[in-house]
Amino acid sequence: MRIPSFGVEEELLLVSATGHPLPRSKAVVADLPDVELELTRAMVEINSPVCTTAAELHGHLSDLRAKLAQAAAEEGARLLAIAVPPRGEAAQSITRKARYEELALRWGLLAREQGVCGCHVHVEVPDKQAAIRASNHLRPWLPALLALTANSPIYLGRDTGFASWRWLMTTRWPCAGPPPYLESPEHFDALVSMHLAAGTLIDERMVYWDIRPSSHLPTVEVRVSDVPLSVDETVLLATLVRALVMTALEDGGQGPTVEPEVLRAAYWLAARDGLTANGLDVRTAEPLPMPDLLQRLRQHALPALQELDALDLVDDGLQRALTAGNGAIKQRTAFHAKADLLTLTEIKPEPKN
Template sequence: MKLPSFGVEEELLLVSASGDPLPRSRAVVADLEDLDVALELSRAMVEINTPVCTTADELHDHLVHMRSQLASAAAEEGGRLLAIAVPPHGRAAQSITKKPRYQELARKWGLLAREQGVCGCHVHVGVPDKETATKVSNHLRPWLPVLLALSANSPIYLGQDTGFASWRWLMTTRWPSAGPPPYLESADHYDALVAMHLAAGTLIDEQMVYWDIRPSSHLPTVEVRVSDVPLTVDETVLIATLVRAIVLTALDDGSKGPTLEPEVLRAAYWLAARDGLTARGLDVLRAEAMPMADVILELVRHVEPALRQLDAVDLVRDGVQRSLREGNGAVKQRKAFREGNDVVDLTEVTGQS
């Protein structure tokens, strides 16, 4: 089997020298013609889109280059670029980008849209067609809380510790079609659910399907959207490689994937969002509570044959052990906050970050 290609979208936050959201995204990206960058709903956010990649090293190099170029462009506009999933300072309501679609979102969803200045990491993995994407989605569902726990990078919001490792996840799940996707019987089932939302007015278009996994509306990929934007490039590459390995495992399996008790999946999400790496999680396939570290290692074991095919066993094992030993963005932000340090300094994109 040909190994699936992959790529990443990273949303990054622009802030002023004082750390408040800086609504200058259009000016920051104006001269970055050689990079695939996009404006987001909030004028204080910018999205980078890597090229299609076939190796983890390739993905790493693209992310380092793109983050660095964007950080330099932000500095030229008097700003700072942060790899952080929610604004650490300022106020909740953000300025909306002046694009017709975003302005319509603001009109119809009010404060919900204006408070959506949150930054995620979306991993795209190539699949043959939408039918395959729906089957892969079912295989990915059990591992979504694990990916959230690994990437959690949003405990500090507007100057306070929220009590959650991923406050971003709590904010994003307020939308009509957000959070874990339903179990999908087929591509027709997916299309019918989207059509229902459109007819009801809970979506304005298919791009508003904010489920944590979805068939891409414009690319031949399955898109996994559960993660906070990680603090470091190494963490992003780890998340993307795990997602790619789960997809490859699903493609080798060929079945529709396991059904899950929705309440177990909900509880697993809640634990991952609240505690991240630092406490207990749930093995959703067995509805069994265990330390989150053990649930993560269950995922690594599940995809180990795929990791061997991808020549990524050491990358993933080393990356997971480093995260468990040193902490992810949420752990490091909380430590800085407790010690009286500004998380802006910790999360600013510089050099190889």
């Protein structure tokens, strides 16, 4: 089994001392490599280098998070690993880039309220056909990955009742959420062309499905996740995605067709309940406790995880999530205990020598 390279994009939130989104991104990223501006001026994005091991990815993300937190502190901001703003107003100021300004002009409040932070995992694939196959194979597992990494229950000072409010917000876009079953690269291209002709997209980069062929890299990109609370959780997610892509490409088939309404129900349960209740096995339409569903995912990808020498990493990570809780569980516990969400989710600056 060929082992593909992989990498991660993490979107992070800049806030004031009181937790309100702080539009200082341009100043914060000015002197940093591998960090970019995002749609709103209170968001920044880390782009890891291409990696070949989980340890390498962990090191890069830890280093970039710490340096970015230091740059934020120097601009009077706090950097949070949180998927939606914990306080403030819904509408935020848009980054002054032509593409983002066009999004705001054409999509109005939808764009200005889209200051939400996800985590995108890229896995190397040989060509677009392989990316399409991987997308079809991974569709049944995307809700479980969402539940595992959910980190957005508290929005603007309120408990939303959902583990991932970010996912609900992102699915308001015209080409977002559960991906369709794709028959071929030509089918993908035809759907994109339809959206472009209809005016529901301005370019292929606006294909916001939870998994997609990258428009500019030789990768398949999984976009379903909230930004995780910790680097360990991000590396767990990236390792599982890498193993699932390897499993898909080793299979060689076009991937299982699943009932769209079952997939939709599975997503809804994952976004609402995260790890705390039943999920849905999309392949069988069988309700299952989410820990059991994650074990099915692990078994499905087991040969690839063994090839990556990542079984201990995954088993330890899943056990921590199920015992200590993921970001959604920790945030909700802190919120109802009237503890400080900023302290829980803040990334600390790089220690001074």
